[in-house]
Amino acid sequence: MTILHAIELLGVAVFAVSGALAAGRRSLDLLGVVVIATVTATGGGTLRDLLLDRSPVFWIADTTYLYVSIAAALLTVVYARYRHPPERFILIADALGLALFSISGAQIAENAGYGGIVVVIMGTLTGAAGGMLRDVLCAEIPLILRRGRIYATAAIAGIVLYLLLQTLLDRTTAALVGMAGIAGLRLAAIIWDLTLPVFSLPKSENEET
Amino acid sequence: MTILHAIELLGVAVFAVSGALAAGRRSLDLLGVVVIATVTATGGGTLRDLLLDRSPVFWIADTTYLYVSIAAALLTVVYARYRHPPERFILIADALGLALFSISGAQIAENAGYGGIVVVIMGTLTGAAGGMLRDVLCAEIPLILRRGRIYATAAIAGIVLYLLLQTLLDRTTAALVGMAGIAGLRLAAIIWDLTLPVFSLPKSENEET
């Protein structure tokens, strides 16, 4: 097992924990917790693989991701019986997961021969779409679309930085700086409460437009 | 037409009826009823085919599934004008549909060369994901994730049973026992009100974790 693979599995575990906690806040049953945790952890990469027509999907090719995700969800349930989950730790771990998955998703799109905006979208989907699917299954407007502290925006900024830096640096260094940029921007957004401006129209009488 | 194909079409019809009734409870228009019924009946298999990269998707390869689903939805609307739909009959038929689709979905994954957890997931998706998509389109947290009588859990248990029994029995017998296990567990869950434990956390002020 390479170090990269180990880090990726850690990212899956972190996202699964965040999904399990979200499921707990909606009082789902045990299967629901495992499903939401797994969708949160693997949904972004799955969407990327379907759109890029990569076959088989990454968690079918390597089922370790599934086992890690299920184990993380169940451990979260057990842990939460005894102690309050440490919110700060999870926010930091989630920022690292976002950074890692966004850049690794971008590299997968690059390896498939794409560039520019397709790489940015695939990286952002890999990092942030799992949380979006989690919210859709919880019948809520996805958090990252609502007024929230910068999240997918950090992924976009970091991937663009990574792409630009490749003209100056080698790919590995550019990737590390891109990841640091994503995690740093996300954590800065949490600390200083950075948000994007909101676009707000009055509710129309005619919802059909 | 083989007996298996006939049974599968019956399963599609049953799921379409359950989708049409769910649509009726949300007062959708006629097209909405047909769409929800068809998504309920074919959504699980569609997701399986997309994830396994089976092309074409089963209802494109054999459009009979679509016609059966649309006809079942329209007959449900006509029938419900005159008589109350027989709830007990539908619960039993739905349990049979779940049993049939879960095992046939598992076999499709096996035939594509997969084993273990991938077979369990593909079988469960085939049987239970149509109802999940139905609930997402109805803007509700999917029933099978909320506290409900055991549903997808029955599919998982029956598929695992089917996989284990293949070491002892021939594949057809194992499949039949697996299906009986799913239908039996689901009906037992309805009769004795069996549920999974619920994982419940207080709503956090900070929804971003």
Added chain:
Amino acid sequence: MTILHAIELLGVAVFAVSGALAAGRRSLDLLGVVVIATVTATGGGTLRDLLLDRSPVFWIADTTYLYVSIAAALLTVVYARYRHPPERFILIADALGLALFSISGAQIAENAGYGGIVVVIMGTLTGAAGGMLRDVLCAEIPLILRRGRIYATAAIAGIVLYLLLQTLLDRTTAALVGMAGIAGLRLAAIIWDLTLPVFSLPKSENEET
């Protein structure tokens, strides 16, 4: 750039505007507006390409669609700061987008070797599923499933007309008449408030059927 390509880009822009306005009514942030606009504009064609296993997906093959969609979303935000968006203009433009995408989606399915109901479904998905995904992301029952003025139904009727006319006319003329039929039926539905009948059942105590 051919005329057809120019018209398609116009259709994407129109759908993106309608998506951005829907996002504004739910007070999403700027990234949310761009995401909802892009999903509205490209979601139907994406679903079609995934189901038909066309690779790469159309907006990966030609990223102009993405740039047009993002630009249209941002221009909508800027415009709406100063003036009320002209509802009538948007309804008409949306009807034209629906007409165009439904017939072009039908032709893509025909070119892939399909006929009959598969062509009707793929055309309707191309025209109407973007709006459905927009509503799912906004955690609402999709407008086209609820009692609303005829929308997807217009697409279905126009595609059937297009298929029937091909026995009498050349394909291009049939396509133009089909498009006119869709736009005309949709606009007539808006003017005279045409709707489909609604199927309404009492909410059951037992939501599990």
